[in-house]
Amino acid sequence: MSEFVLQIDGKEVTAREGMTIVEAAKTAGIRIPTLCHHDQLEPYGACRICTVEAEANGRNQLVAACVYPAEKGMVVQTKTEKLAKIRKVLVEQMMAHAPDAPQLLELAEEYGADRDRFDKDPSFCILCGLCVRYCNEVKKKNAIGYIDRGPRREISFIPDVAGKECWDCKECFPLCPTSALQAAYVLTEALATPPEEAAQEAGCAGSCSCSGSCG
Amino acid sequence: MCMDITRIDQIIDDHNAEQSSLIQILLDIQAEHHWLPKQALDRVAEKLDVPMNRIQHITTFYKAFSQVPKGRHQIHVCMGTACHVRGAQRVLDTISDATRIKAGETDAELKFSLETVNCLGCCALGPVMVVDGEYHGNVAPAQAADVLKNYE
Numbered sequence: 001m002s003e004f005v006l007q008i009d010g011k012e013v014t015a016r017e018g019m020t021i022v023e024a025a026k027t028a029g030i031r032i033p034t035l036c037h038h039d040q041l042e043p044y045g046a047c048r049i050c051t052v053e054a055e056a057n058g059r060n061q062l063v064a065a066c067v068y069p070a071e072k073g074m075v076v077q078t079k080t081e082k083l084a085k086i087r088k089v090l091v092e093q094m095m096a097h098a099p100d101a102p103q104l105l106e107l108a109e110e111y112g113a114d115r116d117r118f119d120k121d122p123s124f125c126i127l128c129g130l131c132v133r134y135c136n137e138v139k140k141k142n143a144i145g146y147i148d149r150g151p152r153r154e155i156s157f158i159p160d161v162a163g164k165e166c167w168d169c170k171e172c173f174p175l176c177p178t179s180a181l182q183a184a185y186v187l188t189e190a191l192a193t194p195p196e197e198a199a200q201e202a203g204c205a206g207s208c209s210c211s212g213s214c215g
Numbered sequence: 216m217c218m219d220i221t222r223i224d225q226i227i228d229d230h231n232a233e234q235s236s237l238i239q240i241l242l243d244i245q246a247e248h249h250w251l252p253k254q255a256l257d258r259v260a261e262k263l264d265v266p267m268n269r270i271q272h273i274t275t276f277y278k279a280f281s282q283v284p285k286g287r288h289q290i291h292v293c294m295g296t297a298c299h300v301r302g303a304q305r306v307l308d309t310i311s312d313a314t315r316i317k318a319g320e321t322d323a324e325l326k327f328s329l330e331t332v333n334c335l336g337c338c339a340l341g342p343v344m345v346v347d348g349e350y351h352g353n354v355a356p357a358q359a360a361d362v363l364k365n366y367e
Binding site: 144145158160161 | 257266267268269271272275276
């Protein structure tokens with residue numbers, strides 16, 4: 001694998017082909033803030049908090065460092081005034097959903113974000129996808145997924161799978177940047193099958209394919 | 216409510232049970248049953264070897280899919296600006312009265328489902344209502360109920 005040199009915050013950093021900017025920075029001991037990044041998972045680029053200024057081929061761009069591949073001769077800035085402002089607003093927006101998340105409070109302090117700037121919509125979820133991706137990619141259980149879209153998008157456990165798999169796993173809980181409460185809450189809610197649904201399943205047992213799951 | 220699982224299998228086989236045909240298979244099931252019963256989704260997940268969380272993601276993402284029972288006939292009433300000023304609200308009210316359901320609802324006999332849409336792109340025909348894909352333009356409120364008499 002070929003190695004090349006790029007510049008991050010004025011430091012010469014050697015990176016291998018296929019590395020993202022976050023990974024390259026890590027080898028040089030430069031910390032780029034991340035929320036949706038996880039070493040075991042495919043880069044996702046959901047939270048955008050890792051946004052950096054990258055100059056390559058004479059073009060200066062704002063890119064998400066966790067998904068953007070490091071390039072030869074690239075000049076990356078991870079701590080500029082412009083970036084601080086972007087991150088501040090991002091944190092403020094996420095705090096509308098999860099105002100007391102420890103990681104967000106830390107970032108808020110660092111970038112001077114006002115947790116009450118936007119109207120509260122306490123879903124506790126910032127849709128980083130860590131739980132969903134961990135379950136799909138690492139555990140391969142597919143017990144949790146996204147439901148709906150746009151502003152109504154949320155994570156949801158699949159009751160049939162979660163009922164079997166989740167009680168002894170729960171490995172996604174500590175991953176959640178907005179505290180494990182969210183995951184626990186949704187799990188409990190999903191597992192409590194509404195009575196009418198249970199009755200419906202029981203009513204048709206025998207003549208359809210659901211027989212196995214409702215016994 | 217149970218459904219014909221062999222028919223679901225047939226639809227899946229028509230698409231060679233390919234994972235890449237997932238949306239097409241779901242659309243075919245939706246077209247036939249007007250909604251996607253859980254047993255059908257379980258069957259699709261099993262036969263295509265697609266995880267249920269992906270199926271749930273897709274079926275809740277697209278408005279074309281429904282996981283609650285829908286009527287045999289879909290009524291869409293355009294509430295766009297052009298239709299609105301030409302009395303779409305009165306058309307909707309008449310239909311609501313005739314079918315005894317509000318927008319977004321389905322009647323108990325599963326005959327009609329009523330939805331509002333924001334523009335159908337044929338503003339010159341306003342007010343417009345669509346029943347099972349058939350466009351009825353310039354409908355006076357009084358005509359709206361008559362249109363529905365043609366559907367069983």
